[in-house]
Amino acid sequence: xxxxxxxxxxxxxxxxxxxxxxxxxxxxxxxxxxxxxxxxxxxxxxxxxxxxxxxxxxxxxxxxxxxxxxxxxxxxxxxxxxxxxxxxxxxxxxxxxxxxxxxxxxxxxxxxxxxxxxxxxxxxxxxxxxxxxxxxxxxxxxxxxxxxxxxxxxxxxxxxxxxxxxxxxxxxxxxxxxxxxxxxxxxxxxxxxxxxxxxxxxxxxxxxxxxxxxxxxxxxxxxxxxxxxxxxxxxxxxxxxxxxxxxxxxxxxxxxxxxxxxxxxxxxxxxxxxxxxxxxxxxxxxxxxxxxxxxxxxxxxxxxxxxx
Amino acid sequence: xxxxxxxxxxxxxxxxxxxxxxxxxxxxxxxxxxxxxxxxxxxxxxxxxxxxxxxxxxxxxxxxxxxxxxxxxxxxxxxxxxxxxxxxxxxxxxxxxxxxxxxxxxxxxxxxxxxxxxxxxxxxxxxxxxxxxxxxxxxxxxxxxxxxxxxxxxxxxxxxxxxxxxxxxxxxxxxxxxxxxxxxxxxxxxxxxxxxxxxxxxxxxxxxxxxxxxxxxxxxxxxxxxxxxxxxxxxxxxxxxxxxxxxxxxxxxxxxxxxxxxxxx
Numbered sequence: 001x002x003x004x005x006x007x008x009x010x011x012x013x014x015x016x017x018x019x020x021x022x023x024x025x026x027x028x029x030x031x032x033x034x035x036x037x038x039x040x041x042x043x044x045x046x047x048x049x050x051x052x053x054x055x056x057x058x059x060x061x062x063x064x065x066x067x068x069x070x071x072x073x074x075x076x077x078x079x080x081x082x083x084x085x086x087x088x089x090x091x092x093x094x095x096x097x098x099x100x101x102x103x104x105x106x107x108x109x110x111x112x113x114x115x116x117x118x119x120x121x122x123x124x125x126x127x128x129x130x131x132x133x134x135x136x137x138x139x140x141x142x143x144x145x146x147x148x149x150x151x152x153x154x155x156x157x158x159x160x161x162x163x164x165x166x167x168x169x170x171x172x173x174x175x176x177x178x179x180x181x182x183x184x185x186x187x188x189x190x191x192x193x194x195x196x197x198x199x200x201x202x203x204x205x206x207x208x209x210x211x212x213x214x215x216x217x218x219x220x221x222x223x224x225x226x227x228x229x230x231x232x233x234x235x236x237x238x239x240x241x242x243x244x245x246x247x248x249x250x251x252x253x254x255x256x257x258x259x260x261x262x263x264x265x266x267x268x269x270x271x272x273x274x275x276x277x278x279x280x281x282x283x284x285x286x287x288x289x290x291x292x293x294x295x296x297x298x299x300x301x302x303x304x305x306x307x308x
Numbered sequence: 309x310x311x312x313x314x315x316x317x318x319x320x321x322x323x324x325x326x327x328x329x330x331x332x333x334x335x336x337x338x339x340x341x342x343x344x345x346x347x348x349x350x351x352x353x354x355x356x357x358x359x360x361x362x363x364x365x366x367x368x369x370x371x372x373x374x375x376x377x378x379x380x381x382x383x384x385x386x387x388x389x390x391x392x393x394x395x396x397x398x399x400x401x402x403x404x405x406x407x408x409x410x411x412x413x414x415x416x417x418x419x420x421x422x423x424x425x426x427x428x429x430x431x432x433x434x435x436x437x438x439x440x441x442x443x444x445x446x447x448x449x450x451x452x453x454x455x456x457x458x459x460x461x462x463x464x465x466x467x468x469x470x471x472x473x474x475x476x477x478x479x480x481x482x483x484x485x486x487x488x489x490x491x492x493x494x495x496x497x498x499x500x501x502x503x504x505x506x507x508x509x510x511x512x513x514x515x516x517x518x519x520x521x522x523x524x525x526x527x528x529x530x531x532x533x534x535x536x537x538x539x540x541x542x543x544x545x546x547x548x549x550x551x552x553x554x555x556x557x558x559x560x561x562x563x564x565x566x567x568x569x570x571x572x573x
Contacts, residue, residue, distance in 0.1 A: 158423075160425060160426050161422070161423045161424060161425060161426050162416055162421040162422055162423070162424050162425075162426050163421045163422060163423060164426060165405075165409060165412065165413060165421075165426035165427070166413065166416075166421045168402070168404075168405060169402045169405065169413050172402040172403065172404050172405060173398075173399070173401065173402045173403065175394075175399055176399060176400055176401060176402055177384075177402075177413075178383045178384045178387065179361070179383075179387055179390075179392045179400070180387060180413050180414050180416075180417045180469070181384055181385070181387035181388055181416070181417040181418050181419075182384055182387075182413070182421070183384045184384065
């Protein structure tokens with residue numbers, strides 16, 4: 001257990017965390033803003049990588065492959081939204097159905113269960129190899145930070161527009177939204193599309209980073225996404241009030257998740273137990289607000305204040 | 309302004325809980341009418357509101373607002389014509405959004421929502437002025453989250469939201485019922501102010517007979533999914549609670565059974 005081995009692993013963990021931060025921002029949009037638990041992401045966290053890697057291998061430009069991955073994610077989100085709004089299937093079940101269907105779709109895209117891509121032969125955007133001994137603009141941490149900044153800037157703008165405001169209202173109070181003339185079904189579908197688009201983009205970057213895409217790489221992605229959202233909330237809620245900073249705290253949550261993971265591995269925990277540990281931590285943190293409400297709420301005073 | 313023709317609605321069809329909530333109801337409102345609606349428990353008052361708002365579609369009959377048949381128009385499209393305030397103060401606003409943001413959402417009711425900025429500086433100034441007319445000090449808390457406001461404050465904000473885009477019809481569904489008496493009186497005063505300022509055509513359900521008599525130019529009483537009394541003009545002005553109860557017993561051959569209405573006499 002040399003501290004050097006941990007320190008040398010941390011930059012890689014940070015880069016991975018930044019890429020998963022994009023994914024976590026996608027989860028934040030559905031889970032926090034839209035108030036929908038969307039399990040499609042376990043499927044889209046593979047779809048994006050599958051699309052991107054297969055396109056790069058067939059000679060497409062890397063940016064084109066990222067765009068295609070984003071669009072593929074949006075289509076997956078659309079399907080879930082369609083199942084939920086048009087066919088009346090509960091959101092959680094709609095997500096599970098798309099996720100299952102995506103397994104077949106992903107297999108068909110890759111053609112087998114996994115596909116490697118060699119960073120020496122292709123000019124990838126991010127990679128395990130681009131952590132040290134590369135100019136800073138090629139460094140995967142730098143690229144990850146740039147992506148996060150760009151995505152937060154775009155989302156900050158979007159959620160400030162008329163459409164974005166109506167999307168926030170939809171998640172906050174759908175009855176009121178309809179009474180104000182907002183098409184809540186349309187907004188739910190749109191939110192799911194944006195969210196899954198971002199998750200697929202993260203998937204495409206992550207596949208490049210690890211040098212392969214794998215049919216199982218999305219398994220449990222929702223838990224990592226939720227963990228990042230929760231870590232970000234617990235650590236930064238008091239200081240980050242602005243919407244852009246809230247999104248940043250989600251991305252930082254993912255980075256912290258991966259750094260803690262690295263430390264846990266360094267301590268020597270059986271890596272087979274990692275998912276159990278992640279699930280436990282998320283379960284406890286999800287329970288905290290419920291317990292707070294049930295056991296620690298002050299009695300509610302009836303009636304308004306003197307100004308009411 | 310509003311024409312309701314022979315509407316029916318039955319809930320839980322084919323089960324033991326089958327309930328005919330609207331039973332061939334017809335109603336015509338003229339522009340500027342302020343109608344108070346009263347009735348016993350389960351008379352169909354809220355069902356009528358929801359039918360007008362489009363929460364679900366009626367089984368039979370037609371609803372025409374300002375000459376447009378909205379019978380099969382979904383709720384969010386129909387919202388263009390309607391301003392609504394609900395009984396539950398938490399229903400009418402988005403609690404995690406600011407007062408200004410809620411008003412901005414209401415300002416765009418019935419208009420397309422695109423990628424223009426959601427709330428402009430000029431708008432905020434306008435909202436400040438409008439909020440000051442409520443006399444609740446909310447103009448200094450423009451960006452406060454609505455979730456932090458009291459029930460009365462929220463109802464006042466919801467009223468303002470309902471009237472920002474002048475509605476063809478203002479629907480008030482027992483909007484003072486969840487408030488303490490003092491706050492309820494204040495909200496009702498604000499309601500009257502807003503209605504008379506824009507001469508809004510209004511349908512107001514109330515659980516309080518005195519309020520039903522004291523407000524508006526017309527009173528309707530519902531029973532078993534239909535209108536049993538329709539009192540307007542001079543007759544409405546001279547109405548008392550006793551004559552209203554007597555009339556109700558005459559037409560329905562039963563006693564009035566809304567506890568909260570009787571207790572609040």
